[in-house]
Amino acid sequence: MDIIDDAQLRTEEMLQDTVGNIQAEVRGMGVVDGFCEDCDCLIPEKRLKAAPWARRCVACQAEYETEKRRGHK
Template sequence: MAGGWARDGAEQEQIESTLEDAVQRARSEMPKGESRRHCEECDAVIPEARRKAVPGVRLCIECQSERDRKKTSVSGYNRRGSKDSQLR
């Protein structure tokens, strides 16, 4: 159900495009190559199980968790369309 000048299905195409961009960004940020034995941030030993589970891992779990908390992903799209969401 498109409104105004948008054609039918435009909203779904926008949602799918945004999702695809997020997937591509996440894939590009995945570690590659040989895993490190020690964390590059704190020099803690990275357990062998983690090195096998995440090929190319560079950080220990604690440092990776902290980095993930600091990282924010902001979408430039306002899908709700309400005035309240536009003011945030």
């Protein structure tokens, strides 16, 4: 690995940290940011158009509701 590769890797790591911090701040404000609060994957645009308040992707929402019915969440 040369100095340019190292610099690029560090820049990517810093960017990921920054994005994570911003996502955490946005979630803390109760704002839906387009990312699933359970798996951190991007919520599909189609789901957000149908349910703009969605905080989870379909798979995580289904799991959340199942666990909630069982009394685990």
